[in-house]
Amino acid sequence: MAKNGYSMSNRAAIEAVTADKTVTVKDCGKILTNRGAGGAVELTLPAPSEDFKGVNFKMVVLAASNFKVATATADTLVSRNDATADSILSAQIGNEIYVFCDGTSWYAYGATDGGTYTIAT
Numbered sequence: 505m506a507k508n509g510y511s512m513s514n515r516a517a518i519e520a521v522t523a524d525k526t527v528t529v530k531d532c533g534k535i536l537t538n539r540g541a542g543g544a545v546e547l548t549l550p551a552p553s554e555d556f557k558g559v560n561f562k563m564v565v566l567a568a569s570n571f572k573v574a575t576a577t578a579d580t581l582v583s584r585n586d587a588t589a590d591s592i593l594s595a596q597i598g599n600e601i602y603v604f605c606d607g608t609s610w611y612a613y614g615a616t617d618g619g620t621y622t623i624a625t
Contacts, residue, residue, distance in 0.1 A: 516562075521545055526576075527603075532559045537566045544570040549603070549610050551577040557607030562615070565599045573603055573612055574624075582611045583623045591624045 572593035579588035599619040614621040
C-alpha cells in the first residue's frame, strides 16, 4: 500500500551497532551503522553455508572509528582484488560496505566512490 505516493514495502531496518556483534540471518536486509560507538566495532560473519545463502546487508560508517566486518573462518571473504580476504574496514564517515553470502563465500566491497577501505588477508 502506498502512502503519500511512496511504497512502504521497501523499508530497511536500521540498527546502530555500538559493540562487537556476530551477524545472524535476522540481520538480512538491514542497514547496520556504528552511530554512537565510542570506538572500533567489529561484525563477525559466521562460516558461509546454505543457511546464509542470500543473506545481505549494508554497513554505513556514521562515527569516525573503525567499522569492520571479518569472517570467523579464515579466507572466506571475497573483496576487491582478493579472493581470500579475512576482513574489510573503514573509518571514513559516510562510507558504505555492502556484504552478501552465496552459500560458499562472503562478499564485501566498499560501495562509496572515493571511499577509503582497508582489506586484510
